[in-house]
Amino acid sequence: MDTLIPTESNTVTGDAFFNRDTERRLVREKVENGEPLLLTGQRRMGKSSLAREIGRALIEEKGDTWSYVFVDIQSCVSGAELVARLAEEIHKHPDFSSKIKSWLKPILKLFNNIEELSAGEFSIKIREYLNESNWQLKGRELLQEIESSDKRTLLVLDEFPDVINKIYKNEQVEGVATLLDWLRPEIQATVPNKKISIILSGSIGLEPVLQRMKLTVKINQMAVYRLKPWKREIARNCFKALANYKKIEVDDAIFEYFLDQLGIYIPQHIQQCWARLDAYLQEEEKQSASLADAEHVFHKIILRSDSDRMISHYENRLQETLGEHDYPVAVQLLDSMCDGGPFTADQARLFKEELTIDIDIHYLLGVLSHDGYLEEQDSQWIFNDSLLRKWWQGRKKFR
Numbered sequence: 001m002d003t004l005i006p007t008e009s010n011t012v013t014g015d016a017f018f019n020r021d022t023e024r025r026l027v028r029e030k031v032e033n034g035e036p037l038l039l040t041g042q043r044r045m046g047k048s049s050l051a052r053e054i055g056r057a058l059i060e061e062k063g064d065t066w067s068y069v070f071v072d073i074q075s076c077v078s079g080a081e082l083v084a085r086l087a088e089e090i091h092k093h094p095d096f097s098s099k100i101k102s103w104l105k106p107i108l109k110l111f112n113n114i115e116e117l118s119a120g121e122f123s124i125k126i127r128e129y130l131n132e133s134n135w136q137l138k139g140r141e142l143l144q145e146i147e148s149s150d151k152r153t154l155l156v157l158d159e160f161p162d163v164i165n166k167i168y169k170n171e172q173v174e175g176v177a178t179l180l181d182w183l184r185p186e187i188q189a190t191v192p193n194k195k196i197s198i199i200l201s202g203s204i205g206l207e208p209v210l211q212r213m214k215l216t217v218k219i220n221q222m223a224v225y226r227l228k229p230w231k232r233e234i235a236r237n238c239f240k241a242l243a244n245y246k247k248i249e250v251d252d253a254i255f256e257y258f259l260d261q262l263g264i265y266i267p268q269h270i271q272q273c274w275a276r277l278d279a280y281l282q283e284e285e286k287q288s289a290s291l292a293d294a295e296h297v298f299h300k301i302i303l304r305s306d307s308d309r310m311i312s313h314y315e316n317r318l319q320e321t322l323g324e325h326d327y328p329v330a331v332q333l334l335d336s337m338c339d340g341g342p343f344t345a346d347q348a349r350l351f352k353e354e355l356t357i358d359i360d361i362h363y364l365l366g367v368l369s370h371d372g373y374l375e376e377q378d379s380q381w382i383f384n385d386s387l388l389r390k391w392w393q394g395r396k397k398f399r
């Protein structure tokens with residue numbers, strides 16, 4: 001009997017990670033072949049979890065020949081910060097902490113005694129040292145230190161598209177081009193000897209954003225793996241495994257009800273439905289769930305109390321990606337699409353004509369498709385029949 005530790009918000013690995021067998025095998029194959037990979041997919045699909053789980057399993061099975069470094073770069077607003085974040089993770093990594101000493105040699109005068117520096121002090125000092133004029137060279141040297149290890153390394157840079165968006169906001173296209181001009185040869189240099197396998201991961205429209213900047217060519221040497229929603233059967237098994245872990249009897253009809261409501265099976269949405277049902281049963285001191293309980297949880301809790309928080313989260317992320325100029329139009333577009341059928345290329349043209357500002361409507365549709373709001377079929381776009389659509393419909397009523 002499959003069991004799964006329920007986890008609603010953090011990335012999941014090990015006993016809390018469910019399935020993704022094919023995805024694990026395909027991505028792991030790329031990692032072991034030394035192929036650089038862009039791991040994309042819409043929000044909350046499990047990209048970070050997949051990358052972490054692959055790293056965890058790699059070390060469990062082949063830790064004597066592999067190292068694994070996971071770097072969350074979401075907060076980085078410049079190339080210098082990206083190298084600083086990498087240095088922080090390398091500094092505290094048991095396989096590399098001694099290696100970083102030679103990298104730090106030229107700057108040791110800034111450090112009294114590296115061994116005595118806390119992680120916090122290290123972060124401050126490294127940011128004092130890295131700047132506009134030295135980050136590219138220091139970044140290359142740091143990667144070379146990693147490469148000189150006896151072991152091979154899986155290096156994950158997670159939330160890469162966020163960094164692109166932040167740099168774009170501060171330094172426009174030139175800033176993004178500078179970062180990618182640095183990254184591209186660094187990644188290519190890892191390919192021949194396969195010492196470092198790089199995964200760049202993240203959501204929010206990396207491809208359309210780079211297309212608009214005409215910079216796609218700078219990452220086109222990387223294979224792209226797009227993580228998709230679960231199939232219904234896997235989502236059903238996940239529900240069952242969560243219930244089994246809690247030893248709660250749940251009728252199959254209840255799982256089917258939730259699956260019907262969700263329409264698209266994003267792992268986080270399955271976890272969320274289960275967590276709300278479980279909490280509700282505990283509050284009501286019930287040992288088993290009825291269909292009425294499931295309906296109450298879905299309509300009164302998930303679509304109502306959860307809705308504001310979830311929609312705010314999605315809206316914030318969209319606002320960060322699109323900026324002040326495009327974001328209000330995206331909201332208007334989603335409002336007009338969330339209750340209806342397919343949106344044709346003609347409708348897109350009419351929509352654009354009625355706007356008082358100039359908008360690249362195809363770019364907008366591209367970002368919204370990439371992020372899982374819309375699906376494109378034969379030059380028509382439809383708002384995916386997902387939980388997100390139901391949340392969006394709820395929000396629209398109050399605008």
Ligand SMILES: Nc1ncnc2c1ncn2[C@@H]1O[C@H](COP(=O)(O)OP(=O)(O)OP(=O)(O)O)[C@@H](O)[C@H]1O
Binds near residue numbers: 010019045049203269
């Ligand atoms: N394989 C899995 N098994 C069980 N739960 C999962 C799995 N993958 C994802 N989840 C659920 O989805 C949530 C989000 O996972 P994760 O943070 O890895 O997604 P993400 O795609 O990286 O999200 P974001 O777009 O916010 O970066 C987890 O907290 C967990 O509840």
Ligand SMILES: [Mg+2]
Binds near residue numbers: 048
């Ligand atoms: Mg993530």
